[in-house]
Amino acid sequence: xxxxxxxxxxVDLDQVWASTEDSLSLAIAESGTVLVRDPLPTxxxxxxxxxxxxxxxxxxxVKFRSPERAPRIxxxxxxxxxxxxxxxxxxxxxxxxxxxxAERVFVIFQRLHPRDAYPxxxxxxxxxxxxxxxxxxxxxxxPGHTGGARITxxxxxxxAAPSVAAVVAGAVAGAVSAEPGEQR
Ligand SMILES: Nc1ncnc2c1ncn2[C@@H]1O[C@H](COP(=O)(O)OP(=O)(O)OP(=O)(O)O)[C@@H](O)[C@H]1O
Ligand SMILES: [Mg+2]
Numbered sequence: 001x002x003x004x005x006x007x008x009x010x011v012d013l014d015q016v017w018a019s020t021e022d023s024l025s026l027a028i029a030e031s032g033t034v035l036v037r038d039p040l041p042t043x044x045x046x047x048x049x050x051x052x053x054x055x056x057x058x059x060x061x062v063k064f065r066s067p068e069r070a071p072r073i074x075x076x077x078x079x080x081x082x083x084x085x086x087x088x089x090x091x092x093x094x095x096x097x098x099x100x101x102a103e104r105v106f107v108i109f110q111r112l113h114p115r116d117a118y119p120x121x122x123x124x125x126x127x128x129x130x131x132x133x134x135x136x137x138x139x140x141x142x143p144g145h146t147g148g149a150r151i152t153x154x155x156x157x158x159x160a161a162p163s164v165a166a167v168v169a170g171a172v173a174g175a176v177s178a179e180p181g182e183q184r
Contacts, residue, residue, distance in 0.1 A: 013040035020054040033071040056124035061092035099143035
């Protein structure tokens, strides 16, 4: 996968979203996926990693779509009223994630379906977790959401002082750039 960290800088998430839609345009068009989003903020971070975060989430939403309806994806975003961070909710209308597995899906190589049903290695959400934590945020499955999957995550607002947790997460985030085989 190579080196992912091309440095901390202001990252316009609207632009990241637009380029994610662009690079997945074929899959989006073929599946008839509709994407909507709130206006997205600029955060301090690594544009490459944040692009991979959105790309993994959109790819999953298209892949794990319901056979009964065209995929619909929304990314909601609002400032937390108490903390200096943004709260995001990424929602699809696909087959959903059983709350029993809400933790397991973030563990590398863990998948809920056989590979012949849905291709993949179980790396995407583990990478999403590493990326969000590297930026000082948290990520989780919303266990109460029905009718599809909802993945919530936070990112610090621009200019927010990095927390101790962010520094520690950054120190271990090197694992993101390792090849899967190197981690065992
Ligand atoms: N949007 C979603 N809807 C339903 N299930 C999902 C969704 N996203 C992830 N999952 C479940 O969580 C598992 C882990 O997701 P993850 O993205 O890590 O792996 P993957 O998509 O199977 O493989 P890879 O991302 O490496 O191609 C998936 O195999 C699937 O069972
Ligand atoms: Mg995936």
